[in-house]
């Protein structure tokens with residue numbers, strides 16, 4: 001019975017995200033959806049990063065390990081999208097150790113389609129109950145391991161992305177996963193931020209600006 005309830009809650013969370021995303025893209029942010037390539041005016045995106053702690057070992061990542069990724073995302077988003085990256089709650093640091101104990105399933109999570117299945121299980125409930133905020137800010141959870149990936153995002157279907165210790169310490173992965181959360185998908189161009197591997201560049205195409213700036217996560221306030 002409890003399992004069914006967890007699945008219903010997972011499906012409801014995704015459905016609500018779709019219902020919230022559509023009017024943002026096509027009403028509130030319609031100017032950006034059409035003319036985002038102009039990168040005007042300046043917009044804001046708020047991000048909170050929580051490092052999950054493994055009860056068995058010392059944390060594999062400290063908040064300072066994320067500094068390079070935060071700087072990269074700040075520079076890339078300002079240059080490409082005229083969007084300022086801010087901490088989820090103003091005046092607080094971007095990165096905190098999550099004080100609550102994380103279940104094994106959240107510490108060792110899945111990538112790509114497996115991550116979608118996790119949304120309907122204990123992992124999805126845990127991430128949902130530890131978000132830094134609903135709908136607008138993006139929460140990045142640093143976990144111990146992601147199957148076959150160093151970072152993962154379910155795009156606009158959730159308010160969070162995940163990074164493993166390697167992805168957290170890599171400069172461009174945080175920005176790449178946030179870009180997924182804002183609706184962008186992989187493209188076959190090595191110099192692009194949406195190139196699949198760490199060898200990616202930080203360039204974006206004009207239509208990627210429209211999609212990114214039209215996201216509910218990218219706000220005027």
Ligand SMILES: [Zn+2]
Nearest residue numbers: 176180186196
């Ligand atoms: Zn990706």
